Amino acid sequence: MTSRRVLAAMAAMLVAGGVPVAGATAAQADTGITVQAAHNDWTNNGKLVLTLSAPTAVKDVKVSLYSVATQQTVATVADFKLTSGTAESGSWENAARIQLPDLGSYRIDVSATDAGGDVLNTTGSGYFYYSVTTNLNDTKVDRSTVDYFHRSVTISGHLMGQWPGSGAITPMGGLSVGVTSYDQSATVTTGADGSFSATLPFTNAYDTDIQANFSYDPNHVFYSQSGSRDFQIGWRKTATRIVENPSSRLIPYQGTVNSTSATLQWDSPTGWQPLGGKKLGSNSFGSFVQETTDANGNAVFPATQALWSNTTLMVGWSSDDPYLKDATASSSVMVVQPASFLSFSPTRTDAADVAVQGNMTFPGLMTPGTIPVNIQFSTTGKGGWTTVATTPGAQWNGTGYGFSATVPSTTAGFWRATYTGQPQFQNAVSTVAFVPAP
Incomplete structure (x- = not known):
């Protein structure tokens, strides 16, 4: 279907060649009848539309189509019917398709009369495009x-x-x-x-x-x-994945993860298959590191730097195929923080009780939220340790995290303090001290 835009484009092209645009109204005598528009029917390439206004009812509408190329009038169209508006102000359209010898642009010359005797004869009221x-x-x-x-x-x-x-x-x-x-x-x-x-x-x-x-x-x-x-x-992009395996997920304070393997795969119709020759990247091993997967999709990253706190090792692949999704993987690594006893001292206070006290230290980057300390007793000091009391939480005292307790005891034997901090903190055992019987 020819659109106004398409015909307007034709008009612009013809203007560039020196031909007046469609719809342009030529100079005419003031007869009382006015051609307001003369152009193709935008929905029918074989018909044209006139919009006329007059003091009284328009009649005897006729159009002559003039060829600029031949300088001849090639057709006269007279079967116009009022299609909208009124005879004094309305639009007219020819009933049958116009028959012309050739495709082209044709000047529209309009003649008409009205009931009051006004006569209109124009030269160039618009252009009719006889086009496919x-x-x-x-x-x-x-x-x-x-x-x-x-x-x-x-x-x-x-x-x-x-x-x-x-x-x-x-x-x-x-x-x-x-x-x-x-x-x-x-x-x-x-x-x-x-x-x-x-x-x-x-x-x-x-x-x-x-x-x-x-x-x-x-x-x-x-x-x-x-x-x-x-x-x-x-x-529809296909899923990919990275299967990541650090050599260890639990390391000591300031230790390293010695290596991390990663396997890149894509979700093929027959299951997960390796992607070889692809560059995996990570910032988790010092500076940015790239490793290329082998034929089995495997790559190995080097040791991490010394780790002081928990970390996440991340590996990613930025897809070089628009039909494969990017992939990332991450693994959490726990760094076991150090813990130790600075001091431990049991003292018999009377025939029935032993008073114990001491200090702990946590020289890493973390301190437990609560610090329960177990007080243990053994008659030989070589085994058979029994927890006889637990201090609920050691507190900072300016020197370390202090704890104390009074434990009923009438027997000679050996005493020590223990702290169970795993998995985040090291277990710790104090020195062993002997307390005689009363």
Whole structure:
């Protein structure tokens, strides 16, 4: 269907060649009848529309079509009917399709009278474009989604044209149809039946649509431009994953993870398969490190720097294939913080009790939220330790984290303090001290 935009483009082209634009009103005597518009019917390439106003009812409307090329009047059209408005101010259209010898642009000369006796004769009230209206209405695509195994889209259809004189719609063979996506394009020539087909690769994530167009053809000036609808194309990306394995997930304070292996895989139709020759990257091993996967998708990262606190080792792959998703993996590593006793001292206070006290230290970067200390007793000091009391929480005293307790005891033996901090803190055992019987 010819649009106002397409015909306007024709008008602009003709103006560039020195021909007046359609709809331009030529100078005319003030007869009382005015041509307000004279142009093609935008929905029918074989008819034209006049918009006239007059003091009284307009009648005897006639149009002469004049060829600039031949300097001859080639047709006179007189079968105009009022289609909207009133006879004093309304639009008129010819009943039958206009028959002209050739496609082209023709000057519209208007004559008319009205009931009051006014007479109008104009030269050049507009231009009538006797043109073929093309269409790509049956255009289709072979898929609406691209994926890992289907990376192109084929668009096909027929370029058809409606002829202005007969209204017949026929194939338009031997013409160029352009096909475009975001960053791909192709030009194909229509077959004798107007058919065309083009396949475009979809290699850019911004390729999300495809369209066919018949554009301005300098060899067929009066074939209108036309376009198919814009076909939206979705992307279905395939999942990938990295399986990461640090050599250790629990290390001592200021220790290192000696190595970390990573395996890159993609979700194939037969299950997870390796991706070889791909660069994995990480900032978790000092400066940015890249390692290339082998044929089995495996890569090994070097030792970490000395670690003082818990960390997360991260490995990532930025996909070099628009149909494969990026992948990341992370592994938590716990750094066991140091703990030790600065002092421990048990003292018999009377025949029934032993008083114990001491200090702990945590020289790493972390301190436990609570610090329970177990007080233990053994008659030999070589085993058989029994927890006889637990201090609920050591507190900072300026020297260390102090604890104290009074434990009932009437037996000679050995005493010590213990702290169980795993997994985040080291276990600690104090020195052993002997306390005699009363």
